[in-house]
Amino acid sequence: MKQFLSDNAARVHPAVWDAMRAADAPQSPYDGDGVSQRMDEAFGELFGQPCTALWVATGTAANCLALSTMVQPHGGVVCHREAHIEMDEGGAPGFYLHGAKLLLAEGESAKLTPDTIRAAIDPIRDDVHQVQPHAISITQASEYGCVYRPAELAAIGALARERGLGLHMDGARFANAAAFLGCSAAEAVGPADALSFGFVKNGGMTAEAIIFFDQALADVARYRRKRAGHLQSKGRFLAAQLLAMVEGDVWLGNARSANDAAQAIASCAADRLIHAVEANELFVRCSASERSALRAQGFDFYDWGSDAARFVTAWNTTAEDAQALGRAVAAL
Structure with a gap:
């Protein structure tokens, strides 16, 4: 995952x-x-x-x-x-x-x-x-x-x-x-x-x-x-x-890496974003079926209510994983 x-x-x-x-x-x-x-x-x-x-x-x-x-x-x-x-x-x-x-x-x-x-x-x-x-x-x-x-x-x-x-x-x-x-x-x-x-x-x-x-x-x-x-x-x-x-x-270098990964995903999420992405959390509008589709592609995340998902990046989130999630969200 x-x-x-x-x-x-x-x-x-x-x-x-x-x-x-x-x-x-x-x-x-x-x-x-x-x-x-x-x-x-x-x-x-x-x-x-x-x-x-x-x-x-x-x-x-x-x-x-x-x-x-x-x-x-x-x-x-x-x-x-x-x-x-x-x-x-x-x-x-x-x-x-x-x-x-x-x-x-x-x-x-x-x-x-x-x-x-x-x-x-x-x-x-x-x-x-x-x-x-x-x-x-x-x-x-x-x-x-x-x-x-x-x-x-x-x-x-x-x-x-x-x-x-x-x-x-x-x-x-x-x-x-x-x-x-x-x-x-x-x-x-x-x-x-x-x-x-x-x-x-x-x-x-x-x-x-x-x-x-x-x-x-x-x-x-x-x-x-x-x-x-x-x-x-x-x-x-x-x-x-x-x-x-x-x-x-x-501490600061780690945070910059996590923030950069979040921005890479945010650039693909467009009008699905519920809040501005300023740190390393993204709140994205996703239906239950869309969340299931993302999980089927190997992404692990929390549901956020009935119609949204929360994605959190970390200091060791790779650019490849962030870009893959961004593409998957954009393709929903």
Whole structure:
């Protein structure tokens, strides 16, 4: 099968394997090893500002632990109604945030705007009988593969500051967004207080990073990471994966490859595209019989409702496979 099911299914990048083998030596446990100790500096260089980088094992943990530093149990998180934390994390935000509520907002292509955020929070009375917003969570790139521009991030950040709200970015596909924008990592993250920096979808194995630009939040997160069971005793293997991707810009090269493959398919899909293709996801109008025809030709992908398909490219998607899918879609 030609794999377009998910970038989670992609191969682990060789640099990650090499780094893990190199880390297989006696070291201090937990995050006291030399590899983990290099993370703050490496990510600080990437973002051009001081930050604290903590490894965890999953993107769900990264999102929820980051948000837990900003949101009290009686508070709420504003997010898009199709955000991953709402649709695909099995109630983990409520678990990690001890019952805090997700306040759902609208927005085209699963992106929030200041207006849609205000529409969600302005009707909330400022009294103890209603859940008060404590943070905003946005996804870069969005659940439909669409990217926030720096000006959009700045506008949401200004609203967050005006209302005294924390700003979290779910960056499961942050690399793909940065590659599309062609800007610095700092511009792609904008004014976020914390970023869940995705690696597993981009050639990593078992490591994700939470990047804190607010040291006070990082200090809280260290305790909550331990309490949540994510302080691994051999954390050097997680740190090694992350550094292998960041040092030498492997993370960005991988994302560019995935984005290029998506564009090759998009160029053949024409008016079947439901959303703009700005990262490595394509949402394509396909009937049930058309999807069956594609699968019969050896393409693996997810159905998206009753009349669409989702195709996801990865760092190791070959040009040949992308072109083959593009031709197959064009021939439907």
